[in-house]
Amino acid sequence: MPSLTNLLSDAADRLDGVWWLAAVPALLAFTNVGAFARTGRVDTHVGVSFPPPLPVTDAWSFLSLPTDGVRLGVAGAPATAAAFTLGGALLSGVLSAGYLGTVDRRWDRRTGEFLADVRAHAVPLAGFHLLVAVGAFAAFALVEAVPALLLFVVPLLLLGAYLLYPAPYLVVTGDRGLVPALRRAYALTVPGGAPLSYFARYVLAGAVVSVPATLVFVNLGALGATLGVVALAPVALLFDAATMGFLKEEAEPDGGAPTTYEPAIRPVD
Structure with missing residues (x-):
């Protein structure tokens, strides 16, 4: 299994020409x-964040925010909270479809087709985003x-x-529906091994970024x-592309052979 450092380096090479995708994590972060309301609540805040792999990582994954006096969840009437949750899931679903689809294509040295991947x-x-949101709110x-x-x-x-982190990537790499992707993610992560090692190294690398x-x-x-x-949007894109590369190595499409990892090859002058 390639190291996280190698995956990040190769991701930087394969993202050449599509760094504009960083606009997706930036846009979702701005929503x-x-x-934003939690920033600057104390004179000096020192903290660390431990971000897991996400379909679209954004700046908030790498930032530890003050929590004093902050309530978790969506304020307001249940109908308002439900509307925000559904709207957020739809927006995230549309943007992550084009985002991950383009990353997947670029990893294979293909031309990105953002709108086609949104439709697919x-x-x-x-x-997936709705499932995560409902679970988190519960x-x-x-x-x-x-x-x-x-503590529980x-x-x-x-x-x-951990168990679900491959699922949104597997939707794209294997052209799967949500349920088959969740099943494949579960089968991939339950044994541990490389998926668990990658998850742990990703979280620790994110923590290193989060402190400064x-x-x-x-x-x-x-x-x-x-x-x-x-500033952190391109970093988030780089981490997401590394996860895509790792999962393309570890998870084969249904009915096919495993996709092998092929490091980027630069021409020698």
Whole structure:
């Protein structure tokens, strides 16, 4: 299995010409109004974040935010919360379909077709985002009702993040529906091995990025957060492309042979 460093290096090469995809994690980060509100609440905030692999990583994954006085979840009436959740899932599904589809094509040295991938994968990816959102809100509501369950819920969320992280990528790489992708992700991650090793190394690498990023961007309030969203978007794209490369090595399409990892080859002068 290639190292995370090699995957990140190769991802940088294969993303040549499509760095504009960083606009997707930036756009999704800008829609998170609650995260902006949490920046600059203290004079100096030092923290670390441990981000898992996501279909679209954004700046907030790499930033540790102040939590004093912050309530988890969506404020407002249940109907409003449901509308925000559904709308967010639809937007994330559409954007992640074109985003991951283009990353997948570029990893294979093919021309990106953003709109074609939106049409092909938006529905299952929107379903994935909705599933994650509903699960997260249920967990947060449980903790708010019974705070003592926090020690149970946090490991459960971490386990869920690990077991499901390949699913949105497998939707794209294998042209799968959501349920087959979830089944394939479960079969891939349950034995541990390379998927677990990659997950752990990804989380630790994200933590390394988060420490200086938090110091630089969070303590400058909304202006710093805005700069962080823009500056960290290409970093997020690079991490997502590395996950795509890893999973294309580990998971074969249904009925086919495993896709092998082929490092980028640059011409020698």
